[in-house]
Amino acid sequence: MNIASILGKFCYSGVCLKSVCKSRVNPFRIQVLRMGLLTEGSPLTWEETKALAEHVRQHGIEQFINLYKKLRDRTGDVLKWGDEVEYIIVKFDDENQRATVSLRADEILPELQKKELEDPQNVKSLWRPEYGAYMIEGTPGKPYGGLLAHFNIVEANMKFRRAEASTLLKDGEVIMSITNFPRLGCPGFTSPPYEPTPSSGVTRSHFFPDESIYPGHPRFKTLTSNIRHRRGEKMAVNLPIFRDVNTKIPVDNYHELEKGVAQPDCVYMDAMGMGMGCCCLQLTFQACCITEARTLYDQLAPLCPIMLALSAASPIYRGYLTEVDCRWNVISASVDCRTREERGLEPLKNNKFRIQKSRYDSIDSYLSPEHEKYNDIQIVHDPNIYRRLREGGIDHPLALHVAHLFIRDTVSLFSEKVNQDDENDTDHFENIQSTNWQTMRFKPPPPNSRIGWRVEFRPCEAQLTDFENAAYVCFVVLLTRVILSYRLNFVLPISKVDENMQRAQRRGACTQEKFWFRRDVRSPDADVYAEMTINEIVNGKDGVFPGLVPLIESYLSGMDVDADTHCSVQQYLKLIQRRAAGEISTMATWMREFVTQHPAYQKDSVVSEKINYDLLKTAHGIQTGSIAAPTLLGSSNVSKTNEDIPKAFTKMMNKDCP
Numbered sequence: 001m002n003i004a005s006i007l008g009k010f011c012y013s014g015v016c017l018k019s020v021c022k023s024r025v026n027p028f029r030i031q032v033l034r035m036g037l038l039t040e041g042s043p044l045t046w047e048e049t050k051a052l053a054e055h056v057r058q059h060g061i062e063q064f065i066n067l068y069k070k071l072r073d074r075t076g077d078v079l080k081w082g083d084e085v086e087y088i089i090v091k092f093d094d095e096n097q098r099a100t101v102s103l104r105a106d107e108i109l110p111e112l113q114k115k116e117l118e119d120p121q122n123v124k125s126l127w128r129p130e131y132g133a134y135m136i137e138g139t140p141g142k143p144y145g146g147l148l149a150h151f152n153i154v155e156a157n158m159k160f161r162r163a164e165a166s167t168l169l170k171d172g173e174v175i176m177s178i179t180n181f182p183r184l185g186c187p188g189f190t191s192p193p194y195e196p197t198p199s200s201g202v203t204r205s206h207f208f209p210d211e212s213i214y215p216g217h218p219r220f221k222t223l224t225s226n227i228r229h230r231r232g233e234k235m236a237v238n239l240p241i242f243r244d245v246n247t248k249i250p251v252d253n254y255h256e257l258e259k260g261v262a263q264p265d266c267v268y269m270d271a272m273g274m275g276m277g278c279c280c281l282q283l284t285f286q287a288c289c290i291t292e293a294r295t296l297y298d299q300l301a302p303l304c305p306i307m308l309a310l311s312a313a314s315p316i317y318r319g320y321l322t323e324v325d326c327r328w329n330v331i332s333a334s335v336d337c338r339t340r341e342e343r344g345l346e347p348l349k350n351n352k353f354r355i356q357k358s359r360y361d362s363i364d365s366y367l368s369p370e371h372e373k374y375n376d377i378q379i380v381h382d383p384n385i386y387r388r389l390r391e392g393g394i395d396h397p398l399a400l401h402v403a404h405l406f407i408r409d410t411v412s413l414f415s416e417k418v419n420q421d422d423e424n425d426t427d428h429f430e431n432i433q434s435t436n437w438q439t440m441r442f443k444p445p446p447p448n449s450r451i452g453w454r455v456e457f458r459p460c461e462a463q464l465t466d467f468e469n470a471a472y473v474c475f476v477v478l479l480t481r482v483i484l485s486y487r488l489n490f491v492l493p494i495s496k497v498d499e500n501m502q503r504a505q506r507r508g509a510c511t512q513e514k515f516w517f518r519r520d521v522r523s524p525d526a527d528v529y530a531e532m533t534i535n536e537i538v539n540g541k542d543g544v545f546p547g548l549v550p551l552i553e554s555y556l557s558g559m560d561v562d563a564d565t566h567c568s569v570q571q572y573l574k575l576i577q578r579r580a581a582g583e584i585s586t587m588a589t590w591m592r593e594f595v596t597q598h599p600a601y602q603k604d605s606v607v608s609e610k611i612n613y614d615l616l617k618t619a620h621g622i623q624t625g626s627i628a629a630p631t632l633l634g635s636s637n638v639s640k641t642n643e644d645i646p647k648a649f650t651k652m653m654n655k656d657c658p
């Protein structure tokens, strides 16, 4: 494998440099990182990239076939897992009572990555760039394993990461794991301030200046430009505004400026950054073999909308309260590279397919043969590619999945990467795979590595505190254990999962909506579905469904677990249970309440500079533990302050038990 080909693995949302399940002995890694950070690479123009779309597709498919042949029988890998948290660098200007995003990720990241370069075996954290010039992404230095005691390190590691990044901040700056910066896209929302350039640059937005895109790697701007070019017009996101008594409709005059695109009763956004500039909490699991990975992929897919609603944390966009609580559809539209023909707005002439979804969306099919019957929506694919995959020995559902991913064109190609050795390289496969940003991702082992088959769980919104992020992470990991141990079956027809994804994003969905769910998760055959609230799903419904937490409790009761880990896990489960029951709020609801109760709020859905400042200051106080937030966190949790971190690290098991 040559260095140039490895370099491409320093890719946006790619797999190879993520900590999770990473081989600990990777002689290339340091070099890769160094090159990834220092080289500019040579992204091809959109015209060049477009001309090579078929080339990438064909070779990507051959690469997958070769990979599959080598690795399909790989078995015996153990459970490893890890989290990824994305953060925003917020800057407070106390004098003027303003909060902005600080565009300093490219100054901070090289510092944060130094330890990894010096001693990759022994770092506690790994840092990567994200889309925004104000974003960073942190993961644990090495994956967690199958021990229950590992649940007791997750929060401490998250705290360590936050503290580590915080040492590099300047006056007024803080690191916040908020899903969206509420005034992202408002005039002067960045530090330093920049003007958006609607008629030049890569984004061409009224709201989001190109300077807000991470400048340290060309991939982010390349993606922005190519996605817009491929679509043939600017990105368009219309979020219904929350209608308060004084809310102005039309919201502003963009419906006149962008006729037929911007809707008058919506918060209109026109940039990839308005979506991809949002943060999330993700998890990756290594399975013991491909079959287990397929099972986990399928079983976790119906839980994506449930976890999205439970983690809802982003009700405010471009300074307005909206009717949604989550980022999902915003990001989906912000990277929707489908042409008008593909979106069904014009007859097909230059394109091959009508495509129902953006490349950022909920999954379209299950992977296990026994779940094929639940694949009830159209899985658009090229029959020739499907045939080639079948000839290559890949079974029907997996061939369909890969063929479906490959309806997308490459939207970022580097000249060094065009010609590859399909026997040993996988970059063309990864190119398409890593720009299909779906709720779940099925990840084959990288070639020649110790890493096994993995799945990534991608729907959750970033939570404000490390306590909450740790709680969500542990809850999902425990669910995977319960699913595998009890052979539970959550699978629903995909159309119902899609319906749930839309319901999950509505205002107050966590307590107000009902979701399609399997009535009997313990029987593989009983295909009966009911609509249940998140409370019923999480806490149980008499005579209908035992509840996810009671199932976890029953699993844990048979396990030998030390008292302190037990105590932590109980606190985490309690948070999830209380959110589900509506006893405490999601971050989305908490933010809505903060805004609507703010003395400066005019009942007009507007989140002004002052309200935004107070909101984020208060949120930051909650994050550090200096402000209590019983309605968000409940009173039982005593969140540790930053000063506690070294203690938490040297003595993992020193949590306060209420």
Ligand code: GLU
Residues within 6 Å of the ligand: 013, 086, 276, 277, 278, 279, 280, 327, 331, 437, 458
């Ligand atoms: N920030 C994106 C989100 O909120 C995810 C980007 C990634 O795949 O890491 O979903």
Ligand code: MG
Residues within 6 Å of the ligand: 013, 084, 086, 130, 137
């Ligand atoms: Mg990320």
